[in-house]
Amino acid sequence: MQVALIDAGGANLGSVHYALERLGAAVRLVRSAEALHGATRVVLPGVGAAGEGMRRLRAQGLVAPLRALQVPLLGICLGMQLLYEHSDEDHSDGLGLLPGRVRRLAGGPALRVPHMGWNTLDSVAASPLLAGIAAGSPAYFVHSYAAPVSAVCIASCTHGESFAALVQSGRVAGAQFHPERSSAVGARLLSNFLQWNPT
Amino acid sequence: MLSRRIIPCLDVRAGRVVKGVRFRDHVDMGDCLELALRYREAGADELVFYDITASPEGRSASCDWVERIARVLDIPFCVAGGIRSVEDARALLHAGADKISINTPALERPALIAELAEAFGQQCVVVGIDSLREADGQWRVRTHSGHPQAMRAPNKRTLDWVVEAQQRGAGEIVLNCMGNDGVRAGYDIAQLRAVRALCAVPLVASGGAGAAAHFAEVFREADVDGALAASVFHSGALAIPELKRGLRASGIEVRL
Secondary structure (H helix, E strand, O other): OEEEEEOOOOOOHHHHHHHHHHOOOEEEEEOOOHHHOOOOEEEEOOOOOHHHHHHHHHHOOOHHHHHOOOOOEEEEOHHHHOOEEEEOHHHEEOOOOEEEEEEEOOOEOOEOOOEEEEEEOOOEOOOHHHOOOOOOOEEEEEEOEEOOOOOOEEEEEEEOEEEEEEEEEOOEEEEOOOHHHOHHHHHHHHHHHHHOOOO | OOOOEEEEEEEEEOOEEEEEEOOEEEEEEEEHHHHHHHHHHHOOOOEEEEEOOOOOOOOOOOHHHHHHHHHHOOOOEEEEOOOOOHHHHHHHHHHOOOEEEEOHHHHHOOHHHHHHHHHHOHHHEEEEEEEEEOOOOOEEEEEOOOOHHHOEOOOOEHHHHHHHHHHHOOOEEEEEEOOOOOOOOOOOHHHHHHHHOOOOOOEEEEOOOOOHHHHHHHHHHHOOOEEEEOHHHHOOOOOHHHHHHHHHHOOOOOOO
């Protein structure tokens, strides 16, 4: 398995790299369209802000190749948010691979933003990406923006409001939580992604 | 529902975890990697590593052991100790730390908080606060608290600093109540409640944990998001699986 790990400037690049290596994947860092060639899986991690993330993808010439990708793609955290059409963060346009708009979590009394810590995957749809992961499984989240629960959502999470924790449409998948920091549940998701053969 | 976090704190010196009694007489507890994995197995939700010699030696926390830990650990961890610039923080985050915690450098140059939040996102930036109640009944911050002889009191009210740190971009506050630290008689509920009322970002309690009941009390009475402790875990006085089962049984949401 040749995993292309996109460097979109996210501070979690190292930990995602190590998590994939622990599963036996051959990982290479990608900072240009050429470097994507031959990859059988692509991972777009990210921690930071949407505007800066897209700026980096554009500067590396990765926007069009990611839109045209023929192999499975997994966006993590900000990387998942960049899959959408638009983010309210920085009023930034995303890759548009998934329909919809990423919004800031409302927060409120006893609802801290950033949403930081272990929360449960509420409802879990039948998906090869969720094999072995039951509803109620804990995952580690750190984010202030989130995508709505929509037709592409295969697992949701609740922090005052419900939002998309895991999404999948065709070859494109996204995790709002950090599988690289979600212990056994996260390792299982990454392992499922590496074995995933969407049609 | 979001779980309350149980966070062991490990003091690290040259890649080894040490246990000090009132900042002296450090006892070697073992390799930081082994202890990190042991706490991960026990069900710790997150770990904090404090490079205790970084600040006194005028350097930032060491990337060597941070990278070793990041390669094997699959729960989040935060690194503290002598982080004074965006470059210091970048090296640690790229080595695999999830968050960096700043204390004295943030008080000396508050703009550092915003610089870090802008460079890496608010969620990476933890502001640690050492706080002590003074004779007039006010809580005020301390700097350089790693060494008693170097400690200073910059005459800043803790509650004011909590508000300012958030305005500048802190993504989480760790409040160490020094009056309770090391005493194992429970967290400083009054102070944590006062800070909670002003803290819209996650708040982690530190200082005073000595028994399972102290954790239940601080979650219930002060509504903190996480509880940090060191000696009560290191000494074996309290095992994390047992602690978490007890919290769950008393209706407090924890990850089992």
